[in-house]
Every structure is written in structure tokens, then in C-alpha cells.
Amino acid sequence: MIFSFFKKTQHQTSNHEVPDITKEKVLPNWLKKLPNRLTFLRILCIPVVVYLMSLGEVAPESGHFGLIQPIKLSSTDIAAAFVFALAALTDFFDGWIARKFNVETVLGKLLDPLADKLLVVSAMVILVEKHRMDGLIAVIIIVRDLGINAIRLAAVDDGIQISSNIIGKTKTTFQDIGIIGLTVCGTVWIIPFHYIGQLFIILALAASLISGGQYLFDYARKLKKS
Template identity: 40%
Template sequence: MNLANKITLARIFLVPVVMVFLLLKFDLGQFRLGEGVITITEMIATLVFILAAVTDGLDGYIARKRKLVTNLGKFLDPLADKLLISAALISLVEMQRLDAWIAIVIISREFSVTGLRLVAAAEGKVIAASALGKLKTIVQIIAIAALMLNNFPFSSISFPFSQIFIWLAVIITILSGVDYFLKNKNVIRFSKSR
């Protein structure tokens, strides 16, 4: 197994670590800033989440630069991304920091586009990530991290940073999903005709 695939696997193994620190209540203390409060476990979960999210770009870069692109990597990379984002969103719903419908919209888009890519791959075509898709990923990561931190430190000044970013994430997620399907409608048409 090459280095890029090992990094992708590490991202998958970090998913339960995020969930443990986010959902299990360890009393490791908390930070206060005015009215804002965050537990140390939430901070650890957020740092691990960000670390895992950063490895997404790293494994792809290494695979392309060193010519280590493999079928296993093509399968594991999107799987790791979906697991990380889905687990974080579902955990936030459990913690009552996120409405379930928002998680459903984002997760549905993720799996729909993955399905489109699988159909294209079966036809020998590759659907590359678009600029809007990359922006979507960045905004989702920021929004999820802000929700994990319970809007800290912005809660101390009553600024709804996490809510603004989660709404932005929903809008960009929907737009990028529509964009992928409109730009690749020929893949669906060609697939139906066979």
C-alpha cells in the first residue's frame, strides 16, 4: 500500500476519534470567553476533524505528484470524505447543534454526486472536482468546525458565525450538486441508452 492510500486510510480511522471526543462526555475542563464556552473534548474533536480534512488534499497531491494513483485510492478517497463529513453532521444533529434536514441535504448531495461519478466511471469517464465543488468542501469544513466549537469564540460577542457558514454551506452544496448534474447530463443520458 502506497503513502497516499495510507493517508486516506488514516483519515477513515480518524472518523471514530472525532465522534468519541464529540459525543462522549469526558470532563477534561472547558474554556470561557465572556459568554462563550467550549469544552476541551470539543476542541480536541475539532482539531482532529480539521487534521482529517486537511489530509484530503494531501493524499491527492502525493498520489498525483508521485504517480501513485491507484484504483484502491480512487475508491477510498471519496469514501473517506463522505464518512468524515457524514459522521460529523450526524454527530452535530445528535448534539442538537444542527437541524436534521440540513444534514440530510448535504449528505444526499454528497452521495448523489458520488453516484454520478460511479456511473461516469463505468462509462470510462472521469468527473473532476469543479471549482464550486472545492469551494463547497472548504465552506463545509469551516461550518462543521464552527458548529463543533459551539460558535466559540464568536458566541462571546453574539455573532452567529457558525449559522452563517452552515447556511452558506447548504447553498453552495446545492448549487455545486446542480452544477455537476447539469454539466454531466450526457453521462446519465448515455447510461440510459445502453
């Protein structure tokens, strides 16, 4: 009887152990709001990028898939490339922080892809206008992105979740590097940014088509199973 009493007491004590503080750790308020603030920062960068890029020179027209010709380096082009790179980094860090600390919000899920698309489309439109990017490539990439967004919305309506694949994420990296290179569109420290930019834009085009096909196949397969 005494043994059962001590056993019961020990069991009750174990049930009232000090809770794990790591499970109840309260995140600071600034960290919870940081992803959305980075998204807002990216949105604020858009008019700055557009204004700086609009001041750039027009490159010689090269035709579809022709080699982009370099132009004279300017401080506005370098500044535009720097601000675009900063905005692209916020696109990476806001998503990473939100997933890492589980602070994703509905507002963030809506604004993050919207800000990304506005930034990229705005930059591409000006690069095409300045003859620094092939218009056909820009149209294909933009239409592909709109199509993938439509597929994802349709998947949500069908109760299906389509996750980003590695090729799609690689496409975003190629695309950002390409835009930065074509924004500079000249040689800096013997580095031909215009050629590097064009190369990565073509790689982004290839990754866009491949990942787009994968998203479509994934959606069709999951839709058939459901």
C-alpha cells in the first residue's frame, strides 16, 4: 500500500513537470512582422527600380534571340541593378523567415507572390523597351507565370496543394541574375554583364518551360487521384 502510494505520487509529479519552455517560446513582435515588412520593402523598391531603369540608354536592336549589345555604363543602371538585387533578396528572406519561425500570415501569402510578379514584370517590360531583352522571351516567361498562378488557384479550388519544385525555384534565381546582368548591360571589371544576363535569361526560359510542364503534370495527376 505504501509502495502504491509513492508510485501514485511519483506519477502525479511527473504529470506536473515543468513545461518545456522551447514549446512555449514567445517570438518577439518585430520578428513576427518582419516577413510582411520585407514584402512591403520589395513593393517600395518597384517604383525606384522602374524610375532608375527608365533613365538608361537604349541598346542597339538585335532581333529575336540575337546577342544583346553592350551600352555605356551609367550610374543609374548600376543603381537600378543594386536596388533590384536588394528587392530579390527580400523575396528570399521573407519566405525563409516565415517558414522558419512559423509566422506565415494570410496577408503575406497574398502580397508575397504579387510583389514578386510586379517587380519582375516591371523590370522585364523596361528591358524589352530598352532593347536589352528579347520581347518574345519576356512574353513567354510572363505568360508562363500567369498560367502557373491560374493552375494553383484552380488546384486550391479543387482541394489540391501544388508545392514549388526545385526547377521552379532555380528558374527564379536564373531570372533574377539575368535581369541584373541586362540592367547593367556592360562590362564591369572585365565581366561582360550583358552576355551573362542574356545567358541566364535563356536558362530561365528553359527552366520556365520545364517547371511549367511539371506543375501542369502534377496538377493533372493529383486531380485524377482525387
